[in-house]
Amino acid sequence: MYQAINFEQKLARFSDHWAPRVVAEMNDYQFKLVKIQGEFIWHDHKETDETFIVIDGEMSIEFRDGAVTLKDGEMFVIPKGVEHKPVAKHECKILLIEPKGTSNTGDEGGEMTAKNDVWI
Numbered sequence: 001m002y003q004a005i006n007f008e009q010k011l012a013r014f015s016d017h018w019a020p021r022v023v024a025e026m027n028d029y030q031f032k033l034v035k036i037q038g039e040f041i042w043h044d045h046k047e048t049d050e051t052f053i054v055i056d057g058e059m060s061i062e063f064r065d066g067a068v069t070l071k072d073g074e075m076f077v078i079p080k081g082v083e084h085k086p087v088a089k090h091e092c093k094i095l096l097i098e099p100k101g102t103s104n105t106g107d108e109g110g111e112m113t114a115k116n117d118v119w120i
Helices: 007-011
Strands: 021-026 029-039 050-056 058-063 066-071 075-078 084-099
Touching (some): 007 021
Antiparallel strands (some): 021 029, 029 084, 050 075, 050 084, 058 084
């Protein structure tokens, strides 16, 4: 059975922010939809790069020495080990691509750490 994954339909099934939902896997990588709003925490991923693709909205990814702004249809790859902080003034819907088991807060932990491997 072949069926496309519809991002709009999947995104309509949840409303919480900073809680990635897995929609597909490819080899050891997961594709995660997430809604973000406000500021996240400073963190890094020591073992992996992380890809952000904006589906709807606008966000910034702050670095200790600058920032990048992403809008609908834009993508950015954060190299492993680079400390960053995602920020969205208004709700932004994004697709994350990262290895299975990657924590959204890296090694920082804390109250913003989302449960991992939640499928939608």
